[in-house]
Amino acid sequence: MDFRKLPIRNLVRRPGRTATLVLLVLLLSFTMFGGALTLLSIRGGTKSLEGRLGADVIVVPSEMASKVNLDNVLLMGTTGSYYMKADILDQIRAVEGVEKASAQLFMASLRASCCSVAVQVIGFDPEEDFTVQPWITRSFKRGLGDMEVLVGSRVSTEVGGNIRIYEKDCRVAGRLESTGTQMDTAVYATIDTVRTLIKAAEDLGHDLKLPGDPSELVSAVYVKVSDGASADNAAGYINGHIRRTEAIRTKNMLTDVSDSMAGVSFVMTILIAAVWLLVFFLILIAFLMILRERKKEFASLRVLGASSGMLSSMVFRETAIISFTGGLAGIALACLIVFPFSALIEKMLDLPFLRPAAGTIAGLAVGTLVMCMITGIIASAWSAYKLGHVDVSMILREE
């Protein structure tokens, strides 16, 4: 037999105790890994959101602003079909402090025979856009041609295939990386393409209640102010001087998001700390309890020539096996829950949720495992020391 496997023999011989300890560590690793993963996903979602919201001010038609929850529209990427005159863009560009302004045009396809999928179509200006363009450039390098679309990560149509919108075929030129928002379910095209599609819809008899010819309409204008200029002033000016528009400061929205993120972070951190403490003390107590029962066994091994170091390391190896097994199981369980149900978690927390890169997840898993092992080893350190240094002379006086 292999005596390096003595710790395993010990663990197998007491299945109840071993299972309890493994479950405790599982609880710890599940909370740590699951919690950290959720936090990182939210942080990732918010980060990508901040990047996309490179705009300081968003201008939308005023009737739009009063109708829907703008936070949702702009943060989660939900769009609607609302329109204003395209010349507003020039007026905005003329406002003092405005460095860049670019327009987007939205429309929606229908779940009907004219369209292969019901999606939001977002038209942007590849030359001027600074909100979605940087994100798009990451996965799609060349320019977007006429009647070409890019699909969000959750749109099922394959790259190279066609999407039919109001009986017009649009070629899918590429797929965009995931953002964790509803932008992932949308389709992106040039403003001109979207105008063609809007015309096609009208030709098919759909009344989109357009306030003018599609070629003269936009849905939203994204504004970046120059360094040193005040976004509040620019928004105020637009609200005061450009009719039938509503200018919204994006910072306020982001503050809301960071506030709720801070709240979730705080709760998570407290939860992880509480579980850690609980598990630490339970393991500590479990080992103190077995300290008494195992004194004799260790004294016997000591008498047979085992050194204190050998015995302490035997206890540590038992702990390491328990921590490793429990840690791994907890991580696996967290993966099984967090990944398939990320949409549900996103809904519950009402925050954008973007799964971190595989490398980050792997790092997180390793970190969690290490934490579990350290916790187990610290919690059993006292018992390991005591068992290693058990008083051998008592063995002759034991009854």
Add this chain to the structure above:
Amino acid sequence: MSLLELKDISKIYGELKALDNVSIHVDKGEWVAIMGPSGSGKSTMMNIIGCMDKPSKGQVFLDGVDISKESSRKLTEIRRDKIGLIFQQFHMVNYLTAVENIMVSQYYHSLPDEEEALEALGRVGLRDRAKHLPSQLSGGEQQRVCVARALINHPELILADEPTGNLDEANENIVLDLFRQLHREGTTLIVVTHDPEVAEAAQRTIVLEHGRVAREIINENFQE
């Protein structure tokens, strides 16, 4: 030639002198019995000789080397290399089989060798019980496994504290026969006992009383 020499050994627990200026010596190959009433210090002495405890005062020479001041790590090494121990309560590792209990001793000493461990079991007449756990062995059988375990690393000195205290007559005789064999092979034996019959098997008996050597008796009838 002397294997073991205790020089003015005392072991003091608070007010109590468990051992009080004890001096004895044991020759290489000798078989010595230690007797005395309960509480007279026999186990205390065994602990010191067996490198499981240190004296409060005095010196212990094993193979000419003073071990009374050694660190517990060094004492562990000495015990591993030179001493085989047998206890009244057996002290087998209860989740290991008979043969594994012997192999643990080999493992901590050098390398486990199952063949050799089985041979040792054969020597105490228990080869067929090799795969039994302690709980599946009778007291006598457990003690015989412990004898096999004590001799497996060929120690110079075998220390036994009441080895027959929990055994019936038949098993006591088996154990004593094993001791006779070990003695013939040149192993030094120190056996603590309450049983005059066990003491009479030895060459010499040291009697302790109140932590002191009360007298020594040479066994005229000792048979090789």
